Amino acid sequence: xxxxxxxxxxxxxxxxxxxxxxxxxxxxxxxxxxxxxxxxxxxxxxxxxxxxxxxxxxxxxxxxxxxxxxxxxxxxxxxxxxxxxxxxxxxxxxxxxxxxxxxxxxxxxxxxxxxxxxxxxxxxxxxxxxxxxxxxxxxxxxxxxxxxxxxxxxxxxxxxxxxxxxxxxxxxxxxxxxxxxxxxxxxxxxxxxxxxxxxxxxxxxxxxxxxxxxxxxxxxxxxxxxxxxxxxxxxxxxxxxxxxxxxxxxxxxxxxxxxxxxxxxxxxxxxxxxxxxxxxxxxxxxx
Amino acid sequence: xxxxxxxxxxxxxxxxxxxxxxxxxxxxxxxxxxxxxxxxxxxxxxxxxxxxxxxxxxxxxxxxxxxxxxxxxxxxxxxxxxxxxxxxxxxxxxxxxxxxxxxxxxxxxxxxxxxxxxxxxxxxxxxxxxxxxxxxxxxxxxxxxxxxxxxxxxxxxxxxxxxxxxxxxxxxxxxxxxxxxxxxxxxxxxxxxxxxxxxxxxxxxxxxxxxxxxxxxxxxxxxxxxxxxxxxxxxxxxxxxxxxxxxxxxxxxxxxxxxxxxxxxxxxxxxxxxxxxxxxxxxxxxxxxxxxxxxxxxxxxxxxxxxxxxxxxxxxxxxxxxxxxxxxxxxxxxxxxxxxxxxxxxxxxxxxxxxxxxx
Numbered sequence: 001x002x003x004x005x006x007x008x009x010x011x012x013x014x015x016x017x018x019x020x021x022x023x024x025x026x027x028x029x030x031x032x033x034x035x036x037x038x039x040x041x042x043x044x045x046x047x048x049x050x051x052x053x054x055x056x057x058x059x060x061x062x063x064x065x066x067x068x069x070x071x072x073x074x075x076x077x078x079x080x081x082x083x084x085x086x087x088x089x090x091x092x093x094x095x096x097x098x099x100x101x102x103x104x105x106x107x108x109x110x111x112x113x114x115x116x117x118x119x120x121x122x123x124x125x126x127x128x129x130x131x132x133x134x135x136x137x138x139x140x141x142x143x144x145x146x147x148x149x150x151x152x153x154x155x156x157x158x159x160x161x162x163x164x165x166x167x168x169x170x171x172x173x174x175x176x177x178x179x180x181x182x183x184x185x186x187x188x189x190x191x192x193x194x195x196x197x198x199x200x201x202x203x204x205x206x207x208x209x210x211x212x213x214x215x216x217x218x219x220x221x222x223x224x225x226x227x228x229x230x231x232x233x234x235x236x237x238x239x240x241x242x243x244x245x246x247x248x249x250x251x252x253x254x255x256x257x258x259x260x261x262x263x264x265x266x267x268x269x270x271x272x273x274x275x276x277x278x279x280x281x282x283x284x285x286x287x
Numbered sequence: 288x289x290x291x292x293x294x295x296x297x298x299x300x301x302x303x304x305x306x307x308x309x310x311x312x313x314x315x316x317x318x319x320x321x322x323x324x325x326x327x328x329x330x331x332x333x334x335x336x337x338x339x340x341x342x343x344x345x346x347x348x349x350x351x352x353x354x355x356x357x358x359x360x361x362x363x364x365x366x367x368x369x370x371x372x373x374x375x376x377x378x379x380x381x382x383x384x385x386x387x388x389x390x391x392x393x394x395x396x397x398x399x400x401x402x403x404x405x406x407x408x409x410x411x412x413x414x415x416x417x418x419x420x421x422x423x424x425x426x427x428x429x430x431x432x433x434x435x436x437x438x439x440x441x442x443x444x445x446x447x448x449x450x451x452x453x454x455x456x457x458x459x460x461x462x463x464x465x466x467x468x469x470x471x472x473x474x475x476x477x478x479x480x481x482x483x484x485x486x487x488x489x490x491x492x493x494x495x496x497x498x499x500x501x502x503x504x505x506x507x508x509x510x511x512x513x514x515x516x517x518x519x520x521x522x523x524x525x526x527x528x529x530x531x532x533x534x535x536x537x538x539x540x541x542x543x544x545x546x547x548x549x550x551x552x553x554x555x556x557x558x559x560x561x562x563x564x565x566x567x568x569x570x571x572x573x574x575x576x577x578x579x580x581x582x583x584x585x586x587x588x589x590x591x592x593x594x595x596x597x598x599x600x601x602x603x604x605x606x607x608x609x610x611x612x613x614x615x616x617x618x619x620x621x622x623x624x625x626x627x628x629x630x631x632x633x634x635x636x637x638x639x640x641x642x643x644x645x646x
Contacts, residue, residue: 011452018447019461022526025476026464028487032479044479045490095307104300110308117315119635123583123604124624127611128321129314131332161310191299220469222586227612238471251479258472269467273460276467280527281534 024050030263033060033255040252060256064244067253069232070260073240077261080155080236081218087160088214089207095161096169097195101181117163123223129158130227154228155236159218165210168282172206173199209279212272219265237261322628325621332615345622351415353393355383359407367407375407384413419623422594422601425513426627429520429602430581437521438528438573442566445532446558459533463526470523474590477519481505481591506592509599516587516600524580528573535569536562568642575638579631603627 027050032040034056043049064070098104099111133148140151148154176199184194200207222238229235238261244254269276326345330338359367359375368376380398383390396413399420403409414420448459465473480487483504492500505515539562547557585604588594594601594609603623611620 008452011450015447015452015455015458018444019458022461022464022522024487025473025480026468028479029476041485044482044485044487049487049490091307091310095304098300098303102296102300102303104297104304107300107304110304113316114308114311117311117319119579119631120315120319120628121579121583121631123585123607124628124631125315125318125322127607127617127620127624128318128325130612131321131325131617132314132318157310158314161307162315163311166307191296191303195303216467220471222469222471223589223608227608238469241471241475254475258475262468262472265467266464269464270460273456273463277459277463277530280463280466280530283531 026262026266029255030259033252033259034058035060035252037250037252040255060250060252061260063250064253064256064260067250068240068243068257070240070257072232073235073237074261076152076234077219077236077238080152080221081215083152084156084159084218085211085214087156088162088165089210091161092165092210093169093200093203093207094195096166096173097199099166099170100173101178101194101199102191114163114166118167126223126227133158133228149228150230150234152234155221155225155234158224159214159221164283165214168210168213169203169206171282172203176202205278208275209282212276212279213283319628322621322624325618326625328618330617330621332617341618345618346626347415348619349416349419349622349626351396352399352412352420353396353414354410354412355390355393356404356408356410357383377409380411380413418598418601419606421598422603422606422623423626425599425601426582426584426603429513429517429584430578433517433520433581434574434577437525437577438570440521441525441528441573442532444525444529445536446562448529448533449536462529465523466526468523470586471590473519473523474587477515478506478591481515481519483507507596509597512592512596512600516584516591520581520584520587524577528577531573531576532566532569535566539565571638571642575635578634582627582631582634 028044031050031052032044034052035043036055036057036059039054043054048054099107133154135146136148138145138148138151138153148157180198180202181194184198185191189197220238221236225234225236225239229239232240241254241257244250244257327340327342328338329341357377359377361367370376384393384396387393393413396415397417399412399414399417401409401411444462448455448462479485483489483502486502486505488505489500489502493502503511505511543561543565544557547561552560583604584602585608588600588602588605589608592600594605604627607620607623607627609620610616610623
């Protein structure tokens with residue numbers, strides 16, 4: 001039918017317009033990273049801003065690379081993100097296992113305290129947390145020291161455990177058949193064996209969800225590393241951006257840097273978009 | 288080895304729960320309690336003097352307000368005196384707020400805002416901490432505007448995406464994309480879009496109005512800066528809540544829609560009587576999540592405007608970080624954090640009340 005066809009076309013037109021609204025800054029970013037500053041500024045007042053035309057080169061990338069230790073920042077972000085995600089999955093799933101399958105004294109109180117932290121925004125505890133980490137001891141390769149400032153551990157350890165991750169695992173474990181656990185216990189497995197031989201292999205989707213949520217939080221960290229890291233040795237990519245906003249602002253280099261730190265994440269997202277979207281949807285079951 | 292009894296699980300239970308729990312206690316609950324404690328002291332990051340308990344004074348310094356009706360300076364005939372630039376000349380605020388025994392309650396306050404009254408008089412509201420008041424009102428305004436608009440647009444997008452069309456997943460993927468990009472990156476990109484001289488937004492508006500549109504320095508103008516940050520924040524966050532609406536939509540049984548179609552319900556009626564009632568709990572959840580996120584407004588301000596121009600984009604978290612970190616005034620920063628937390632807490636109590644009422 002003609003009207004049906006027309007309404008389908010209209011729907012796609014609307015969907016496409018909205019899609020353009022969401023992609024245009026990203027296209028602008030990548031295209032601009034290829035242009036010299038003069039042309040970038042001229043083009044941005046017209047639709048040429050979205051087209052890779054004119055004097056196109058990778059100069060901005062090599063200049064940005066010379067200006068700041070991009071490689072170092074990327075490594076720092078990857079180290080901090082990877083270690084936090086791994087530790088978080090392990091410790092939070094183990095705690096959730098204990099909350100779901102074991103009975104121990106004080107469990108109810110402990111669990112309700114942990115879940116209560118869900119309504120504490122990080123921003124409200126950032127400053128006292130700074131005091132806490134500033135007064136903690138650390139024994140590293142270079143001996144004993146007081147205070148964690150300017151290190152990897154200050155970016156990792158406070159972020160490993162959180163109420164939301166534990167909550168997600170609890171919700172998932174609750175739906176697993178308890179008979180599996182009981183059968184394994186009868187066979188003489190220890191509780192820890194039940195956890196990593198029976199429960200962990202069954203919880204793949206939940207691990208993916210928790211990993212993606214943690215990944216997004218950690219890779220995009222800004223306020224906390226801004227407060228706790230001073231040297232390039234430990235600063236992550238988002239804090240590294242500050243180096244571009246000193247005396248002369250080179251927009252082309254900024255766009256190149258933004259592309260370097262954003263495009264890999266976008267590629268990762270596009271290749272696993274179902275898992276990303278499922279993980280966000282699963283946070284919606286809380287409350 | 289028959290530890291079916293609860294007693295024998297005490298040890299292993301604690302052993303497995305303790306690592307994560309102790310991290311949460313040390314890095315979340317201890318700082319949280321410290322924030323409350325610091326807000327009643329004069330704690331600084333580094334100080335030669337020992338920390339003292341100061342009671343409510345940090346809060347009264349933040350919240351103290353007073354008001355005053357002032358008369359313009361008048362000439363012999365009772366007409367107001369005008370300044371060289373044509374404005375009416377009023378007595379200087381400091382004559383009231385500095386060592387004036389008649390206005391002791393206004394001591395040390397600064398003008399926050401004023402409302403004109405009849406006969407050229409004006410009503411001036413003063414605050415002990417006008418900057419905090421600005422941050423508070425901006426944050427409340429941000430929450431009050433961003434939360435409903437973002438939730439509403441997210442619902443529209445979810446309805447758009449919930450259609451059965453080939454390739455619809457592609458659009459869903461694109462709409463969600465800004466969510467995975469760091470808010471810092473997004474803020475820098477939008478600085479470019481909002482730029483007064485070479486900005487994309489001015490160019491697009493100029494094009495659409497055939498050159499009639501006068502370019503605006505969106506972030507440099509006190510009357511547009513906060514609105515610009517709001518629009519960008521909605522753009523970045525709307526995809527997140529679209530997904531939550533969508534998962535709510537998909538829990539509504541298809542049979543209800545079939546029944547509505549059989550009864551000949553119109554589109555709007557289907558939404559009003561089938562879709563919306565099925566989304567009630569999702570709606571409460573989304574409002575709470577958006578509100579909590581909006582209260583935490585920080586990175587956009589830090590990257591785009593640093594609170595300016597003329598404090599038009601100050602926010603509570605930005606002020607809390609400014610004081611607690613950059614000025615090393617831990618007590619002052621913590622007091623703001625406590626105010627922020629109490630607001631978030633009241634929102635989530637309202638949520639609990641609302642969802643309990645319905646179940």
